[in-house]
Amino acid sequence: MSAPARPLLSRLKTAVVQWIDADYCPDGPEKMRQEPDKVDWVRVMPFAVLHLGCFGVIWTGWSPFAAWSAVALYFLRMFAVTGIYHRYFSHKTYSTSRFGQFLLAVWGGTTVQRGPLWWAYHHRHHHQHSDDEEDAHSPHVHGFWWSHIGWITSRRNFPTDYSKVKDLAKFPELVFLNRFDIVVPLLFAASMFGLGAALERFAPGLGTTGPQMLVWGFFISTTALFHGTSCINSMAHLMGRRRFKTTDDSRNSFILAIICLGEGWHNNHHRYQSSTRNGFYWWEIDPTYYGLKLLSWTGLIWGFKAVPQSVLAEGEHADHHRTVEAAARSEHVHVRSSLKKVVPTATALAVGTIQAAQAEAPKQPERPGIHKDTTELTVDKPDAKPAN
Structure with a gap:
């Protein structure tokens, strides 16, 4: 061998x-x-x-x-x-x-x-x-x-x-x-x-x-x-x-x-x-x-x-803080979501007012800035990723 x-x-x-x-x-x-x-x-x-x-x-x-x-x-x-x-x-x-x-x-x-x-x-x-x-x-x-x-x-x-x-x-x-x-x-x-x-x-x-x-x-x-x-x-x-x-x-x-x-x-x-x-x-x-x-x-x-009561209390305290943080993040997202709905509407009303005023006034040169700003406000952007 x-x-x-x-x-x-x-x-x-x-x-x-x-x-x-x-x-x-x-x-x-x-x-x-x-x-x-x-x-x-x-x-x-x-x-x-x-x-x-x-x-x-x-x-x-x-x-x-x-x-x-x-x-x-x-x-x-x-x-x-x-x-x-x-x-x-x-x-x-x-x-x-x-x-x-x-x-x-x-x-x-x-x-x-x-x-x-x-x-x-x-x-x-x-x-x-x-x-x-x-x-x-x-x-x-x-x-x-x-x-x-x-x-x-x-x-x-x-x-x-x-x-x-x-x-x-x-x-x-x-x-x-x-x-x-x-x-x-x-x-x-x-x-x-x-x-x-x-x-x-x-x-x-x-x-x-x-x-x-x-x-x-x-x-x-x-x-x-x-x-x-x-x-x-x-x-x-x-x-x-x-x-x-x-x-x-x-x-x-x-x-x-x-x-x-x-x-x-x-x-x-x-x-x-x-x-x-x-x-x-x-x-x-x-x-x-x-x-x-x-x-x-x-x-x-x-x-x-x-399980000792102290450990249970520790866990409940951690869960409570996590719940509060999650609620705060949720509220932030909710407010931002509401603004996303309100801002385009307000912009549309403003543009409508401008267009109504222009119908009676002499035609003015086009202002690209108005259209640019309106586009940025009315197009939804991806949400930022919430913090963990």
């Missing part, structure tokens, strides 16, 4: 083993984290398989049950991303028992977004370095596509830094789920196939099969879920409005709040991370919070953390 081929084969072997054991790092995780940011094409393969699996619909077809299952599983697992991986493991915005924590971690594992400790570590790191050079997925630093999907294919972002999640790493069952993060997704995919096969046998009227449920319930739903979640990384720092003056460019977006069940209130979240609710005000729709409230009625979770 040639010398140049050895490092390539060694890296390929490492990547393959890491698909099973995410903590496998022959040279140590710290050395991996020091590697330059670039796409590792071996790491891309699982995402390629996930996306290509969606094309299986060409052979399996569809049924209403399979399609609606994909939609339901998208929202059930988006809730797991936002309400469990994010609001519990990353920020501990509510409490649960150790057994409840394990159940939540398994639920989160069905999202196929790595293990709970890896997810929490990277999200906490994001808040520490939001929109600076150390932020792994800032669209301002790395660009849109890298923040959307590229960052997760980089070898340096693969290992979990357990020192940053010590509160979670003390539970062996969580470390197991994080280390062998392929187990839950494989079981979930197998369950989709098994459900479809069972329905084909016992409820043939539904028109679904094992392969069909695998394609719709796993591949299509999971691919949509991945891109929905990634929109927060790539778009929540680009689109929307900023209520709070944070040190990053986080923004609030109603559209992203719908797609990601409340995560679109990103500027709110970056202002106060410990709140269970991201939609700070009653009119900010936050489905994840509503779901967590329902879950709390079962006794599985409790101890929700509220």
Whole structure:
């Protein structure tokens, strides 16, 4: 074997083993984290398989049950991303028992977004370095596509830094789920196939099969879920409005709040991370919070953390000033618009008066200045762009 081929084969072997054991790092995780940011094409393969699996619909077809299952599983697992991986493991915005924590971690594992400790570590790191050079997925630093999907294919972002999640790493069952993060997704995919096969046998009227449920319930739903979640990384720092003056460019977006069940209130979240609710005000729709409230009625979770009144008052003050400024701009535009209507009319009356006077007087030499001034007044000009 040639010398140049050895490092390539060694890296390929490492990547393959890491698909099973995410903590496998022959040279140590710290050395991996020091590697330059670039796409590792071996790491891309699982995402390629996930996306290509969606094309299986060409052979399996569809049924209403399979399609609606994909939609339901998208929202059930988006809730797991936002309400469990994010609001519990990353920020501990509510409490649960150790057994409840394990159940939540398994639920989160069905999202196929790595293990709970890896997810929490990277999200906490994001808040520490939001929109600076150390932020792994800032669209301002790395660009849109890298923040959307590229960052997760980089070898340096693969290992979990357990020192940053010590509160979670003390539970062996969580470390197991994080280390062998392929187990839950494989079981979930197998369950989709098994459900479809069972329905084909016992409820043939539904028109679904094992392969069909695998394609719709796993591949299509999971691919949509991945891109929905990634929109927060790539778009929540680009689109929307900023209520709070944070040190990053986080923004609030109603559209992203719908797609990601409340995560679109990103500027709110970056202002106060410990709140269970991201939609700070009653009119900010936050489905994840509503779901967590329902879950709390079962006794599985409790101890929700509220937004401090001082933060709410700060937001209301900022909104009030923004409303006043918008009203002032609107009034300015309204007055200017009214003048645009009044001035041509007044000019026409003046010109008519002049022409009436000229009808009785001897004809005077033409005065181009009158026509020039009239034209400038009666032709609408484009409005100046209002200040933001």
